[in-house]
Amino acid sequence: MKLCMIGTGYVGLVSGVCFSDLGNDVVCVDKDKNKIDQLKNGKIPIYEPGLSELVIKNYKNKRLTFSSDLKSSVKNSDIIFICVGTPTKKKGSSADLSQVFNVAKELSLSINKFKIIITKSTVPVTTGDEIEKILSKKNSKNKFSVVSNPEFLREGEAIRDFTFPDRIVIGTNDKKSNKILKNLYSPLISKGAQYINTSRRAAELIKYASNAFLATKITFINEVANLCEKTGINVEDISIGMGLDKRIGSRFLRAGPAYGGSCFPKDTKAIISTADKFNTNLSVIKSVVKSNENRSNILLNRVYKILNNKIKNKKITFLGVTFKANTDDMRDSSSLTMIPALSKKGAYIKYFDPTGYKKEFKKFKNVSYVNSIKKSLDNSDLVIIHTEWNDFKSINFKNINKGKKFIIYDMRNIYLPSKIKSQGFKYYSVGR
Ligand SMILES: NC(=O)c1ccc[n+]([C@@H]2O[C@H](COP(=O)([O-])OP(=O)(O)OC[C@H]3O[C@@H](n4cnc5c(N)ncnc54)[C@H](O)[C@@H]3O)[C@@H](O)[C@H]2O)c1
Secondary structure: OEEEEEOOOHHHHHHHHHHHHOOOEEEEEOOOHHHHHHHHOOOOOOOOOOHHHHHHHHHHOOOEEEEOOHHHHHHOOOEEEEOOOOOEOOOOOOEOOHHHHHHHHHHHOOOOOOEEEEEOOOOOOOHHHHHHHHHHOOOOHHHEEEEEOOOOOOOOOHHHHHHOOOEEEEEOOOHHHHHHHHHHOHHHHOOOOEEEEEOHHHHHHHHHHHHHHHHHHHHHHHHHHHHHHHHOOOHHHHHHHHHOOOOOOOOOOOOOOOOOOOOHHHHHHHHHHHHHHOOOOOHHHHHHHHHHHHHHHHHHHHHHHHOOOOOOOOEEEEEOOOOOOOOOOOOOOOHHHHHHHHHHOOOEEEEEOOOOOOHHHOOOOOEEEOOOHHHHHOOOOEEEEOOOOHHHOOOOHHHHOOOOOOEEEEOOOOOOHHHHHHOOOEEEEOOO
């Protein structure tokens, strides 16, 4: 099949390259010419394990191409995936759909034969209806079909998630499109993925409801961790004890910093905003958002307490600043709240992240990037393990800096408290 991915970011690039690896001809389009030029030169603009090899392989065998010419790419394709960003609006909390609607307007001028137009971007209920209206202005309805096919991949595990998804959700009432898409996804269905055909609106809501539910799980265990800290209980025992119940499940039940990233924060707000539009109060999700927004303050207060409220001139190390491991994505990472707050109080912050320097901290004079774990620990008073990269899981704190002692605040509960304490370090973690 000839596919066109519009938007070559985390979702468009990963799904595009995976579709090409399954034998389809795929063109990945982006309005960012620089990104397209980089990709044509074999440079991958994002960090995602395994992506580079797969892009180069499929680019070389010519099943994968890159372009900034949307019109001709669409004209030459049968199925168009819209994979552009849907961030929170600058004013308010609803999803900013301007990128999606701009693409729809461009598409409406490029439909030369029957096309299936798919929203892979996460879009609120009724967005498909709006896209259909835009396309209908310039095209007769038998020339296109608008389908919702939300993407569930996780950054850091994106290729595996795309290739072995739990489910493939296709939101359409159009039998012809459903048949074509079932065929497109048949290599994944034959490996065990469940294929679900729903209404378009249901598919749109499945994505938001799923993300809101996962965000709720994280927030739930974070609040339980607060109680554990007050009662001398190890939250890891609670996670295991709860997670073994199949109705609950153990994933997304690990206490830590506020959830962040490019999806949960914006999607929880957007589903609330959609529900408000339809006079429905999603009170559970509203309290999740509020609790998560306060999470960084709770962890910061713990930092202040650990340092006896003497923050000025303290040397603080951050190990990892992205919102989670195995990605370079900084969007809504809790480090973006915590580092500026500590810097404002006069601390000197050094950070090391396996994905390198982050422009987000450029404006802070007392925040600097160092290129190794060892350098980041030099003369540190407090080491904060912010992200659970494998690189941080077996640091020999005792030997790494000539036995110099610092305090460790392990926000991911990576280490066994007794082991680190026995090496003479003051050690704090979350909910235990
Ligand atoms: N990142 C994830 O883990 C993830 C997972 C599932 C779903 N999603 C959803 O997928 C969507 C895309 O997310 P992302 O993280 O890939 O975004 P991203 O910001 O990484 O990529 C979006 C790309 O779209 C391009 N773009 C914008 N307007 C364009 C236009 N008119 N023509 C061509 N290109 C255009 C941008 O230049 C950018 O490269 C969002 O709705 C997001 O919620 C993301």
